[in-house]
Amino acid sequence: MGAEGDASDDRDAAGLAALEVLYRFVAAVEVTPDVAVHSSDRNGIVRYWNRACHLLFGVPACDAVGRPLASLVAHPEREAEFAAVIDSVWRTGKAPLARDWCVRLPDGSERWVYSSHFPVSRGGQTRQVLCMEIDITGRKIDEQVLLHAGANFRQLFERSTDAIVLVRGREIVDVNPAALQLFRCDGNDAMVGRSLLDFSPPVQPSGEASMVRDAALAARTFSDGNQRYEWMYQSGAGESFWAEVLLTSVAVDHQHLAFAVIRDISLRKATERTLTMAAQVFENCRDAILILDSSYRVVAVNRAFSDVTGYAPEGVIGQEMPSLRAGLHEPAFHQQIRDHVDAHGHWEGEVFSARRGGEVFPVWAALTAIHDSANRITSYMAILSDITDRKQVEEQTRHLAEHDFLTDLPNRVLFLDRLQQALATARRQHTRVAVMFLDLDRFKAINDTYGHQAGDIVLKEVAARLVRCVRGVDTVSRQGGDEFVVILADIGGADQAAHVAGSVMQAVSQPMTVGQRQVTLSASIGISICPSDGDDVDTLLKHADVAMYHAKQNGRNAFQFFSPEMNAHVVERVQMENKLRQALENREFLLEYQPEIDITSGRTIGVEALIRWRHPQRGILRPDQFIPVAEACGLMLAIGEWVLREACARARAWRDQGCPVVVAVNLSSVQFTHDKLLDCVDDALASAGLAPQFLDLEITEGMIQTGDAATIATVNALRQRGVLLTVDDFGTGYSSLSTLRRYSLTKLKIDRSFVDDITRNPADAAIIPAIIAVARSLKLRVIAEGVETAEQLHFLQQHGCDEYQGHYAGMASINPDLGITRRHP
Numbered sequence: 001m002g003a004e005g006d007a008s009d010d011r012d013a014a015g016l017a018a019l020e021v022l023y024r025f026v027a028a029v030e031v032t033p034d035v036a037v038h039s040s041d042r043n044g045i046v047r048y049w050n051r052a053c054h055l056l057f058g059v060p061a062c063d064a065v066g067r068p069l070a071s072l073v074a075h076p077e078r079e080a081e082f083a084a085v086i087d088s089v090w091r092t093g094k095a096p097l098a099r100d101w102c103v104r105l106p107d108g109s110e111r112w113v114y115s116s117h118f119p120v121s122r123g124g125q126t127r128q129v130l131c132m133e134i135d136i137t138g139r140k141i142d143e144q145v146l147l148h149a150g151a152n153f154r155q156l157f158e159r160s161t162d163a164i165v166l167v168r169g170r171e172i173v174d175v176n177p178a179a180l181q182l183f184r185c186d187g188n189d190a191m192v193g194r195s196l197l198d199f200s201p202p203v204q205p206s207g208e209a210s211m212v213r214d215a216a217l218a219a220r221t222f223s224d225g226n227q228r229y230e231w232m233y234q235s236g237a238g239e240s241f242w243a244e245v246l247l248t249s250v251a252v253d254h255q256h257l258a259f260a261v262i263r264d265i266s267l268r269k270a271t272e273r274t275l276t277m278a279a280q281v282f283e284n285c286r287d288a289i290l291i292l293d294s295s296y297r298v299v300a301v302n303r304a305f306s307d308v309t310g311y312a313p314e315g316v317i318g319q320e321m322p323s324l325r326a327g328l329h330e331p332a333f334h335q336q337i338r339d340h341v342d343a344h345g346h347w348e349g350e351v352f353s354a355r356r357g358g359e360v361f362p363v364w365a366a367l368t369a370i371h372d373s374a375n376r377i378t379s380y381m382a383i384l385s386d387i388t389d390r391k392q393v394e395e396q397t398r399h400l401a402e403h404d405f406l407t408d409l410p411n412r413v414l415f416l417d418r419l420q421q422a423l424a425t426a427r428r429q430h431t432r433v434a435v436m437f438l439d440l441d442r443f444k445a446i447n448d449t450y451g452h453q454a455g456d457i458v459l460k461e462v463a464a465r466l467v468r469c470v471r472g473v474d475t476v477s478r479q480g481g482d483e484f485v486v487i488l489a490d491i492g493g494a495d496q497a498a499h500v501a502g503s504v505m506q507a508v509s510q511p512m513t514v515g516q517r518q519v520t521l522s523a524s525i526g527i528s529i530c531p532s533d534g535d536d537v538d539t540l541l542k543h544a545d546v547a548m549y550h551a552k553q554n555g556r557n558a559f560q561f562f563s564p565e566m567n568a569h570v571v572e573r574v575q576m577e578n579k580l581r582q583a584l585e586n587r588e589f590l591l592e593y594q595p596e597i598d599i600t601s602g603r604t605i606g607v608e609a610l611i612r613w614r615h616p617q618r619g620i621l622r623p624d625q626f627i628p629v630a631e632a633c634g635l636m637l638a639i640g641e642w643v644l645r646e647a648c649a650r651a652r653a654w655r656d657q658g659c660p661v662v663v664a665v666n667l668s669s670v671q672f673t674h675d676k677l678l679d680c681v682d683d684a685l686a687s688a689g690l691a692p693q694f695l696d697l698e699i700t701e702g703m704i705q706t707g708d709a710a711t712i713a714t715v716n717a718l719r720q721r722g723v724l725l726t727v728d729d730f731g732t733g734y735s736s737l738s739t740l741r742r743y744s745l746t747k748l749k750i751d752r753s754f755v756d757d758i759t760r761n762p763a764d765a766a767i768i769p770a771i772i773a774v775a776r777s778l779k780l781r782v783i784a785e786g787v788e789t790a791e792q793l794h795f796l797q798q799h800g801c802d803e804y805q806g807h808y809a810g811m812a813s814i815n816p817d818l819g820i821t822r823r824h825p
């Protein structure tokens with residue numbers, strides 16, 4: 001990517017540099033007073049005419065362009081020769097040698113010009129003939145004078161502004177002051193006696209050796225009388241310069257002499273080079289270039305213009321710019337651009353252009369005014385870069401940035417933007433907007449069961465179904481994971497939102513095929529409505545999320561509208577979560593111990609450790625007030641570990657004080673199924689130095705009723721360590737005798753609701769003897785909890801219960817009195 005980027009940067013830089021050359025050239029050609037530049041097409045019609053042409057021929061560009069060249073510049077007496085020269089350019093595609101012409105101007109006057117003709121080619125075919133002309137009338141007059149000078153020849157030789165060098169054989173025998181000046185030599189001695197080859201580089205720019213070419217020219221001059229050619233010289237100061245040479249052979253006193261009239265044409269050559277380069281840039285530039293006259297009519301276009309727009313040059317030259325004609329922008333917009341260019345010289349920006357077939361495409365346009373020497377705008381240059389591809393890439397990039405890669409739905413970024421817009425519209429038009437937050441139920445199970453790929457297919461299918469449930473003005477977005485949010489714009493009321501939520505649930509719950517399988521899903525949806533539940537993005541989203549959370553809490557597969565009470569509940573819960581996270585660190589937990597009494601002896605044989613939270617604001621909280629939150633936010637493991645350690649340490653302390661009691665600790669299901677349970681128990685016992693038989697772990701029926709191998713292994717591992725195991729809240733679950741038999745347990749704890757029944761509902765208390773019978777058959781001890789009255793104790797005693805706990809024996813406290821023995825009736 002990087003390398004490609006660098007390469008294209010280089011290309012762009014080169015392209016810009018080339019365009020800069022072109023621009024400077026067009027500007028230079030336009031303003032140069034010395035070189036008249038014009039071009040004509042195959043029919044001899046003038047297509048380009050610079051300001052110097054105006055000065056030389058007396059015809060302004062606006063009158064010259066479009067007229068036959070022959071009507072502007074006549075070549076009296078040499079019409080046929082001139083026509084042959086032009087014809088050879090068209091036929092051969094080659095530039096002929098420059099030559100002098102006497103031309104007649106439209107006003108009847110005559111001038112001498114020195115003309116060079118060049119083909120302007122495209123695709124290997126000559127399209128125009130470009131002509132550069134220099135006014136040499138003054139020099140011609142000098143030459144005429146020279147011819148008729150006779151005796152005054154020497155004087156004219158001395159005064160000539162052209163360099164004249166007399167040569168015998170190869171040797172220079174005389175030079176005039178102009179020659180000394182041209183060759184940067186201080187006096188005749190510097191040249192006389194030497195050869196012109198001494199003032200030439202070894203090789204000419206054409207690649208020919210100077211010596212070889214010089215010999216050929218000398219021979220031809222000798223046979224033809226004279227030769228005109230171009231030559232690269234090197235001055236005495238070592239500088240190279242281009243010259244035009246007229247070498248004439250003369251016989252004086254039977255000696256063959258030659259005199260060379262040499263004129264520096266470096267300036268013209270440089271202009272030619274720039275012209276060639278500019279023509280190449282113009283033709284080969286990847287961007288479309290148009291040269292426009294001061295009325296914005298096309299004077300010339302390059303190949304890229306035709307490639308990009310499909311217009312042939314003939315179709316547009318002399319017309320106004322095609323994109324202007326297409327009426328893609330308001331006329332006022334074009335006028336603004338023109339005003340800007342006239343005022344500042346340049347304008348660039350993004351506009352639309354049209355191809356010949358009518359297709360509209362985006363371009364980056366740069367329009368530059370070209371001024372003459374009097375700073376008047378004579379023409380314009382427009383460069384049009386087709387940015388269709390760039391726009392497409394931009395569009396793709398934008399799409400990627402705003403859409404979810406999996407479902408192609410708007411992502412959170414675009415969703416937020418759309419919601420802002422929907423809310424702004426609702427505010428203006430006093431309408432309502434609903435935000436529907438949807439989370440799939442137990443989606444993790446799909447991933448876990450069928451694999452992530454299957455999960456992806458499900459998410460895509462859900463996305464498609466959601467889109468089908470809403471109108472075009474609504475937005476369905478995926479926020480990530482299995483969460484989707486829908487904006488229902490301009491809804492009549494809550495009923496309408498409920499209707500959509502109903503159809504969404506219906507759509508999601510239709511079975512879908514993933515690979516070979518059928519999957520059935522459900523979703524929980526929370527809805528908030530603007531303005532009643534909030535009128536800004538954050539509030540509406542938060543409230544829809546809160547409502548969705550409640551839908552989940554209430555059993556999933558439902559939708560819920562937001563209500564302030566829900567919010568209060570959630571706020572409270574979040575606050576509790578935050579406080580809970582700090583509670584361990586701040587040592588805010590404490591354990592109270594409730595004695596467990598042996599019914600026969602009345603002695604305290606154990607204690608149940610009960611966790612309390614000393615909440616900084618709300619005082620002492622009981623487990624049911626915070627344990628569900630701790631479980632939900634993943635803090636239960638850490639809290640459970642602390643309880644185990646603390647309880648074991650305390651049991652060890654009591655034993656050291658001579659009160660060896662068993663400490664019962666409740667295990668949460670997260671703890672019980674966690675693979676660190678055994679390590680955790682071992683650590684707690686080891687760090688307290690407590691024998692395992694003094695630790696009783698209380699688990700619920702629910703945790704063991706599956707009877708699966710993993711649960712059996714955990715129970716066995718604990719029992720093998722010697723730790724006791726009690727099934728808490730016994731009688732409320734559905735464990736069967738056969739399941740219980742699989743485990744090596746210690747004790748069953750009769751749930752307090754049955755103990756309550758002894759006094760309140762004696763008929764139902766019959767379950768207690770049944771539980772005790774089960775325990776006996778499994779050789780387990782039985783303990784009853786929640787014993788508050790003598791009557792309850794008596795009932796338990798009568799039915800052979802082993803132990804009890806409850807207010808009758810003693811409240812839970814930090815420092816229970818373990819020494820007392822209760823007297824039972």
Ligand SMILES: Nc1nc2c(ncn2[C@@H]2O[C@H](COP(=O)(O)OP(=O)(O)OP(=O)(O)O)[C@@H](O)[C@H]2O)c(=O)[nH]1
Nearest residue numbers: 439440441442443444445447452455456480481482
């Ligand atoms: N296949 C797939 N799964 C994803 C993608 N992004 C997130 N998930 C999974 O989606 C699941 C989202 O689970 P949750 O919403 O937290 O929980 P859930 O199982 O849906 O349970 P509830 O939301 O409580 O009903 C997680 O298991 C993520 O790993 C995804 O692009 N493709």
